[in-house]
Amino acid sequence: MKMKMLSKKNNNVIFFWWLGMIMKFCFLLCACSENTSLSGGSKKINSFGSTSIVKLNTEDNQQLVIDNGIVSVTLSRPEGHVIAISYNGIDNILESENDEDDRGYFDVVWNEVGKPSTFQRIEGTNFSVIAADENMVEVSFLRSWTSSMSGKDVPINIDKRYIFRSGDSGFYSYAIFDRPEGMPAVEVDQIRYVFKLNQHRFKYMALSNTRQRSMPTMRDRDTGQVLAYKEAVLLTKPINPQFRGEVDDKYQYSCENTDNTVHGWINFDSDEPVGFWMITPSNEFRNGGPIKQDLTSHVGPITLSMFVSTHYAGKEVTMAFEEGETYKKVFGPVFVYLNTDSSKNDNTTLWSDAVQQLSKEVKSWPYDFPKSQDYFPPNQRGAVFGRLLVQDWYLQGGKFQGTNAYVGLALPGDAGSWQRESKGYQFWTRSDAKGYFKINNIVPGDYNLYGWVPGFIGDYKYNGTITITPGGVINLNYLVYNPPRNGPTIWEIGIPNRLASEFHVPDPYPTLMNKLYTAQRRDKFRQYGLWERYTDMYPNDDLIYTVGVNKYRDWFYAHVTRSKGNKTYEPTTWQIIFEHEQDIISGNYTLQLALASAADADLQVRFNDPSIYPPHFATGLIGGDNAIARHGIHGLHWLFSIDVPSDLLVKGKNIVYLRQSKALSPFQGVMYDYIRLERPSSKT
Numbered sequence: 096m097k098m099k100m101l102s103k104k105n106n107n108v109i110f111f112w113w114l115g116m117i118m119k120f121c122f123l124l125c126a127c128s129e130n131t132s133l134s135g136g137s138k139k140i141n142s143f144g145s146t147s148i149v150k151l152n153t154e155d156n157q158q159l160v161i162d163n164g165i166v167s168v169t170l171s172r173p174e175g176h177v178i179a180i181s182y183n184g185i186d187n188i189l190e191s192e193n194d195e196d197d198r199g200y201f202d203v204v205w206n207e208v209g210k211p212s213t214f215q216r217i218e219g220t221n222f223s224v225i226a227a228d229e230n231m232v233e234v235s236f237l238r239s240w241t242s243s244m245s246g247k248d249v250p251i252n253i254d255k256r257y258i259f260r261s262g263d264s265g266f267y268s269y270a271i272f273d274r275p276e277g278m279p280a281v282e283v284d285q286i287r288y289v290f291k292l293n294q295h296r297f298k299y300m301a302l303s304n305t306r307q308r309s310m311p312t313m314r315d316r317d318t319g320q321v322l323a324y325k326e327a328v329l330l331t332k333p334i335n336p337q338f339r340g341e342v343d344d345k346y347q348y349s350c351e352n353t354d355n356t357v358h359g360w361i362n363f364d365s366d367e368p369v370g371f372w373m374i375t376p377s378n379e380f381r382n383g384g385p386i387k388q389d390l391t392s393h394v395g396p397i398t399l400s401m402f403v404s405t406h407y408a409g410k411e412v413t414m415a416f417e418e419g420e421t422y423k424k425v426f427g428p429v430f431v432y433l434n435t436d437s438s439k440n441d442n443t444t445l446w447s448d449a450v451q452q453l454s455k456e457v458k459s460w461p462y463d464f465p466k467s468q469d470y471f472p473p474n475q476r477g478a479v480f481g482r483l484l485v486q487d488w489y490l491q492g493g494k495f496q497g498t499n500a501y502v503g504l505a506l507p508g509d510a511g512s513w514q515r516e517s518k519g520y521q522f523w524t525r526s527d528a529k530g531y532f533k534i535n536n537i538v539p540g541d542y543n544l545y546g547w548v549p550g551f552i553g554d555y556k557y558n559g560t561i562t563i564t565p566g567g568v569i570n571l572n573y574l575v576y577n578p579p580r581n582g583p584t585i586w587e588i589g590i591p592n593r594l595a596s597e598f599h600v601p602d603p604y605p606t607l608m609n610k611l612y613t614a615q616r617r618d619k620f621r622q623y624g625l626w627e628r629y630t631d632m633y634p635n636d637d638l639i640y641t642v643g644v645n646k647y648r649d650w651f652y653a654h655v656t657r658s659k660g661n662k663t664y665e666p667t668t669w670q671i672i673f674e675h676e677q678d679i680i681s682g683n684y685t686l687q688l689a690l691a692s693a694a695d696a697d698l699q700v701r702f703n704d705p706s707i708y709p710p711h712f713a714t715g716l717i718g719g720d721n722a723i724a725r726h727g728i729h730g731l732h733w734l735f736s737i738d739v740p741s742d743l744l745v746k747g748k749n750i751v752y753l754r755q756s757k758a759l760s761p762f763q764g765v766m767y768d769y770i771r772l773e774r775p776s777s778k779t
C-alpha cells in the first residue's frame with residue numbers, strides 16, 4: 096500500500112536535532128550488541144534510520160493507517176476502532192484473532208431510567224482529518240445521536256480522537272462527550288477505553304513496583320472453576336502448571352484513581368521484549384474523586400483505561416442526565432506507550448521506563464496539542480492555593496495542626512459530595528505537612544473546594560463558590576477545618592483514614608490464593624474469599640471487642656454475614672464492651688461511626704439492650720459499593736454522628752451492639768473506618 100506524504104521540509108532547528116539523533120543512532124548500530132538500547136519515547140528514528148515523520152494514509156475506504164516511523168496504527172473507518180498496532184517488527188500488538196471491533200475500542204454502559212443497562216461499543220459514523228502535517232496527525236471519529244437512535248444508542252454525541260506525533264513511541268486518544276439541547280434522559284454507568292493484546296505474546300503484567308507478575312491465560316480461566324461470582328476463577332488446568340490452584344480475578348488488580356496512572360503488559364518471548372502501557376497523566380476527567388478504585392489490566396491480556404465507572408461505589412455514582420440536560424466533557428487524552436529493550440537484562444527495565452514516561456507525560460500535562468475546541472490547553476486554566484489547617488479542640492489543647500490533607504475542587508455540592516460526583520471535572524492534590532496546597536491546571540468553571548484529613552473524621556468544604564477563570568489564580572489564605580467533635584474521647588477503635596486496612600485482615604485459604612500477594616502484607620486484602628474467614632473465626636458467637644483489652648488489630652476488617660451452609664446466611668451482631676468508671680454525665684454522648692464501605696447493609700446500633708426495637712439508631716439500607724466481594728479495603732465513605740442520650744448508658748459496664756441485619760448473601764455488610772465514643776461536652 097502506498098503512503099501518502101503530507102509533510103514539508105523540517106525547519107532548521109528540528110533538522111539539526113534530528114541530525115544529532117541520526118548520529119546517535121549510527122553509533123548505536125555499531126555498539127548495540129553490548130549496550131543496553133532501551134527504546135521508547137526517546138527513540139526518534141525509525142528502523143531505516145530516517146527521521147520520524149507522521150504519515151497518514153487514507154486511500155482505503157475501510158481503514159486508515161497512521162505511521163510515524165516508530166509505531167504504525169490501523170483504524171477502522173468510519174468506526175474508529177484500533178485494528179492493529181505495529182511496533183518493533185511485530186505486525187500487530189493487538190489480538191488479530193479477535194473481530195476488528197474487539198481489539199482496541201471505547202465503550203459505554205448506559206440505560207434509560209428504570210430500564211436494564213446496555214453495553215455498547217462506540218462506533219464513529221463520520222471520519223475526518225482534524226490536522227495532518229509531518230509533526231502531527233489528529234483524526235476524529237464522530238457518532239452523532241439522532242432521535243431515530245432512541246433506545247438503541249446512548250443519547251450523547253461522541254467524538255473519538257487519536258493523535259500521532261513525530262517521535263512519540265505511541266499515540267494519544269481522547270473522547271468528547273456532548274449533549275446539546277433536546278436529548279432524552281439517560282444514566283451512564285461506565286465509559287472505558289479497552290485494548291486486547293496478542294495472547295501469545297503478552298504474559299507479564301505490571302501495575303506498580305510490587306504488583307507485577309507472569310499471568311495465566313484466558314484459556315486457563317475458561318478451563319477453571321468459577322467461584323462465588325463469574326470474575327473469580329480457580330485455575331484447575333492451566334497450561335503453565337505454576338498457576339494451578341491459584342485464583343484469578345480482575346478485581347484483584349484494582350487500584351485507587353490516584354495510583355491508576357500506568358499499567359500494562361510485557362512480551363518477553365520475542366527477541367526484544369516489548370511493553371504496552373496505558374498512561375493516564377491526570378485524573379481530572381475520572382469520576383468519583385481521587386480514591387475511587389477501578390480496574391487496570393487483567394487476564395486476556397487486557398488493558399483498560401477507566402474513565403467512568405460504578406466500581407467500588409455503586410449505582411449512586413452513575414452519571415444521570417435529565418431530559419434536555421446539556422453537557423460537555425473531554426475524557427483524556429491518555430497515552431498508549433510502547434517500549435522495547437534489547438538488553439533483556441531483567442524484568443524491571445521496561446516497567447521503569449514506562450514509569451519515567453509517565454512522569455514526562457505528567458510534566459507536560461495539560462497538553463498543548465489536542466485540537467478540540469472543547470479541550471482546555473494550559474493557558475486557559477486557572478489555579479487555587481492556600482493553607483488548610485485542622486483544629487480539633489479536644490486534641491493538643493485545640494491548637495492548629497498541619498494536615499497532609501486531600502484538597503480538591505469538584506462541582507458544587509455538600510461536603511463530601513465529590514465521592515458521588517461523576518459528571519464534572521475534579522482536581523485534587525495533597526497538602527504538605529504544614530497544610531499548604533496548590534491546585535494547578537483547573538478547567539474554568541464554578542466549583543466547591545473540598546477536603547479531608549487522614550487522622551480526622553469528616554469532610555471539609557470551603558464556604559463559598561470557587562470560580563476559576565482562564566489564567567486566574569485564587570489565594571484562599573488560611574482555611575480551618577473543625578472536624579466533628581461533641582466532647583472528649585472516651586474510647587476509639589481504628590484510624591480515621593477511610594480504610595479498613597489497619598484491622599484484622601485474615602490469611603487467605605491456602606487453596607484460594609493469588610501468589611502475587613502472599614509476601615505482601617499491605618496488599619493482603621486483595622486475596623479472594625477473606626469474607627468467609629469470619630465464619631471460620633466466629634462459627635457461633637460474634638466478635639466482642641473489649642475496650643482496654645483488645646487492640647484494633649483484633650477487629651475483623653469487614654462486618655459480614657455468617658454462612659450457615661447451603662447458601663444461607665445470618666445477620667451478625669458485634670459488641671463493644673467498655674467500663675464507664677465515672678458517674679454518667681447527663682446530656683448526649685456521641686458515637687462517631689465512620690464506615691469505609693457498605694454493601695446492601697442496614698447497620699443497627701443499640702446501647703445495653705441487644706433486642707430493643709426499633710434500635711436506638713439504624714443507618715437504614717445503605718451502600719452498593721460491593722467492596723467486600725471485590726477485595727477493596729474501602730468503597731464509599733460514610734460518617735454517622737449518633738446522639739446517645741445519657742440515660743442509655745450506666746456507670747460501670749456498658750455494651751454497644753452493632754448488628755448488620757441484612758443477610759441474603761456473603762457480600763453484604765460494612766467495613767468500619769473508625770468508631771469513637773465522646774462524652775457530653777463540658778465546654779458548652
Ligand SMILES: *[C@@H]1O[C@H](CO)[C@@H](O)[C@H](O)[C@H]1NC(C)=O
Pocket residue numbers: 298299308309363441442
Ligand atoms: C521475569 O519474568 C519472567 C517471565 O515472566 C519470569 O520467569 C522471571 O521469574 C521474572 N524474573 C524476575 C526477576 O522477576
Ligand SMILES: *[C@@H]1O[C@H](CO)[C@@H](O)[C@H](O)[C@H]1NC(C)=O
Pocket residue numbers: 558559
Ligand atoms: C457561609 O457564608 C455565608 C455568606 O457569607 C454566611 O451567611 C454563612 O453563615 C456561612 N456559613 C458558614 C457555615 O460559615
Ligand SMILES: *[C@@H]1O[C@H](CO)[C@@H](O)[C@H](O)[C@H]1NC(C)=O
Pocket residue numbers: 661
Ligand atoms: C438446601 O436448600 C434447598 C433449597 O432451599 C433445600 O431444598 C435443601 O433441602 C437444602 N439442603 C440441605 C442439606 O439443607
Ligand SMILES: *[C@@H]1O[C@H](CO)[C@@H](O)[C@H](O)[C@H]1NC(C)=O
Pocket residue numbers: 682683738739740
Ligand atoms: C440529644 O439528642 C437528641 C436526639 O438527637 C435530641 O433530640 C436532643 O435535643 C439532644 N439533647 C441535648 C441536650 O443536646
